[in-house]
Amino acid sequence: MESAIKWTSNETVLGFGKDAIAFLDTKLFSKKSPCDKKMYEILIIEPFYGGSHKVLIDMLYKALEDEYSDSKICMVTMTAKKWHWRARTSALYLSQVIPKQHAFRVMFSSSVLNLGDLIALRNDLADVKKIVYFHENQLVYPVREKKDRDFQYGYNEIVTSMVADTVVFNSEFNRETFLKSIKAFFKVQPDFRPKGLEGEIRQKTRVLYFPVMYDVGSHSKDYESTLHIVWPHRWEHDKAPEDFMKVLRKLSEAHCDFTVSMVGEQFTDVSKAFKEAETSLFPHIRHWGFLPSRREYLDLLSRAHVAVSTAKHEFFGVAMMEAAFNKCLPLCPKRLVYPEIYPNECLYNDSEDLFTRLAAFSRNVSAIKEVVADVKLDFSKYSAVNLLPHYVSLFK
Known part of the structure; x- marks a missing residue:
């Protein structure tokens, strides 16, 4: 596993529209002085820094930089490899590399992170406002048979939602399938099943569609071709x-x-x-x-x-x-x-x-x-x- 990287902006990123290509093709961030050298206010975590997860927090970083300046933002990421291991173990690793001297007031992470584990390991982050973003949810991941479903992934997401202050979903479908599946999800548990989780979580949820940075290719379609x-x-x-x-x-x-x-x-x-x-x-x-x-x-x-x-x-x-x-x-x-x-x-x-x-x-x-x-x-x-x-x- 590669070490987590503490990022600061190293270039001016062009705006949206045609210049979005430059934004997404360029390495927006580079290694600089460790986050713990400054008292950052915002912590952004991504245990699976690739694909749409990477695109989202790169855009988010740039938007926050425009609002707060990069001197207040600390971003810690892990490479987009072995998703299952990131979901199981990233919290322990991240607990070791997130700065211990800080002034964090808000933290943001995808639901790949087991937030409950991280807060248990780093109780200095307990009072920080915690935002979790669901790109997907594991409660309805397609499996051939129910016995094939790994209970731990969905359980981690539920616990993460309970620990978070704000839970953001990228569609109404995502939110509703997650919340309405919680009760049925726990039916495989033989006894002492928790109750009322859907209602507790729902009151702190909201839907924000994934922010798409539109751009077009340089060719026109040939409708006379194959x-x-x-x-x-x-x-x-x-x-x-x-x-x-x-x-x-x-x-x-x-x-x-x-x-x-x-x-x-x-x-x-x-x-x-x-x-x-x-x-x-x-x-x-x-x-x-x-x-x-x-x-x-x-x-x-x-x-x-x-x-x-x-x-x-x-x-x-x-x-x-x-x-x-x-x-x-x-x-x-x-x-x-x-x-x-x-x-x-x-x-x-x-x-x-x-x-x-x-x-x-x-x-x-x-x-x-x-x-x-x-x-x-x-x-x-x-x-x-x-x-x-x-x-x-x-x-x-």
């Missing part, structure tokens, strides 16, 4: 890549004309299934693998026609929102958070419905342009420019 499908998700169980592969193989067997770009980030070793999919779909592949450059990623979105999700576990979906902003038609399952965000034109019922729609678009790509024009999606509702002031207000 259908270009993009899948911008992690290749992991909860995103159901195998379901997407089955649809693509069926399209191929039906002799549909299409290309596909698989551009999601991978935090674990490349699976055998991923390699086999690349081989079987080789004639249709436009791009295969994560694009580390945001400019290249946006350029690809600006060329693609359709973005697909097959997720079994999703609470907002930054990648699909970015694709939609780049005029890709988002096709999402009619479940999870998607009906909260997307209109019916963007929702499909099952894999057969997804196949049917993609097959039809492969025969008439220009029809996608008409559908996209009719989609009513209020991007301002999820804009970083509009949402970040609400995040900053949490630190008052």
Whole structure:
């Protein structure tokens, strides 16, 4: 495990809009003097500093810096590796590296951190205002059988919510599935089950959508070309890549004309299934693998026609929102958070419905342009420019 890093800003970051690419492609922070050399007021913790977790606190740091100056903000992070170990053990490690001499009045962390453990280990932080942000929740993580669910992850999140002063969710779906699942979650406990937790936690919750920093690629779509499908998700169980592969193989067997770009980030070793999919779909592949450059990623979105999700576990979906902003038609399952965000034109019922729609678009790509024009999606509702002031207000 790499040591936690204490960060201070080392450059002026450009504003939103076109300059967002520079913001997200640049290492916003660098090692400088340890946090405990100054009496910081704000503590930001991220045990899993990667993906949307990284994007959020980088934006939050910049917004808070504009409000308070970097001299008052201490950020401590751990690399985005081995999520399960971060969820189990990060509190003990962080308790050792968070400055012991401090003037913290507010702390912010994702729910990956077991806040109860941290406060027990560092009771000097007990009186600090504690804000926890839920990118997802483990109470409804998809498992094949109930016995496969690791009770500890969900239990940690519940205890963390009890210890926190403010609990923020990135969607209404996230909040409601978490709160309404607590009672059923404890049914596996044989006796002495706690009561009334939903009500205690609910009164200190709020929903703040993930602040999306919109930007567009530099290309325009060619609706006279072959259908270009993009899948911008992690290749992991909860995103159901195998379901997407089955649809693509069926399209191929039906002799549909299409290309596909698989551009999601991978935090674990490349699976055998991923390699086999690349081989079987080789004639249709436009791009295969994560694009580390945001400019290249946006350029690809600006060329693609359709973005697909097959997720079994999703609470907002930054990648699909970015694709939609780049005029890709988002096709999402009619479940999870998607009906909260997307209109019916963007929702499909099952894999057969997804196949049917993609097959039809492969025969008439220009029809996608008409559908996209009719989609009513209020991007301002999820804009970083509009949402970040609400995040900053949490630190008052």
